[in-house]
Amino acid sequence: MDTTEIMVTIGGLVLAVLFVWYFFFSERQTAAAVSSSGGVQEVAVTxxxxxxxxxxxxxxxxPVQLSFYRDEENSCSEELLMPxxxxxxxxxxxxxxxVELLPQQAGTxxxxxxxxxxxxxxxxK
Structure with missing residues (x-):
């Protein structure tokens, strides 16, 4: 391998590590649900x-009410799954x-x- 091939390989490995970190290990914005006067926990998600x-x-x-506002046309985000x-x-x-749900057990x-x-x-919680 010459110097150019080594640099390209190292660059590719760095990008792969950054990709994995961003999607799986980076700190995510956290929000606590706000209870309405009716006792429903509400959260708006963009x-x-x-x-x-x-x-x-x-x-x-x-009860929980999640309001998902899809602010894009990217085909990846056109479906939501909560198995x-x-x-x-x-x-x-x-x-x-x-999306309305009633979480009966604690967990993630x-x-x-x-x-x-x-x-x-x-x-x-």
């Missing part, structure tokens, strides 16, 4: 290249989609896009 906030904290045994709650929703571009539950590239967590 979908644009990821979920913001990506970590949502809620209380166990209280632990049997939720599968289409997210139309530039519209808000409501993942949600993703249909392709598994965008990831978020619902933390039930």
């Amino acid at each position: 979908v644009k290249g990821g979920y913001s906030p990506a970590v949502i904290e809620v209380e166990r045994g209280k 632990d709650f049997s939720v599968r929703r289409d997210l139309p571009a530039f519209k808000t989609t409501l 539950f993942e949600f993703t896009c249909g392709m598994g590239m965008l990831r978020g967590r619902l933390v039930v």
